[in-house]
Amino acid sequence: MSDLHFHCLLRQKKTHTTGWIEQRGAEVGKRVELEGEDGLWDVIEVHGPGRTLASLKESEKRVRRGMPSTR
Secondary structure (H helix, E strand, O other): OOOEEEEEEEEEOOEEEEEEEEHHHOOOOOEEEOOOOOOEEEEEEEEEEEEEHHHHHHHHHHHHHOOHHHO
């Protein structure tokens, strides 16, 4: 199983959000759970290329280091 994640547009009723979804759930029409959120979200769009979880975590660290409030 691949550890790729894809950037997706998600919808729950009238609310939309974006998030990085594991490859197994990153398919238009699937319903997924989001950590820290109640209920299921519909996958509306999937954007590639996929990224590994390690790559996403490294990007998050780099962005946070560049924010003045975290220095």
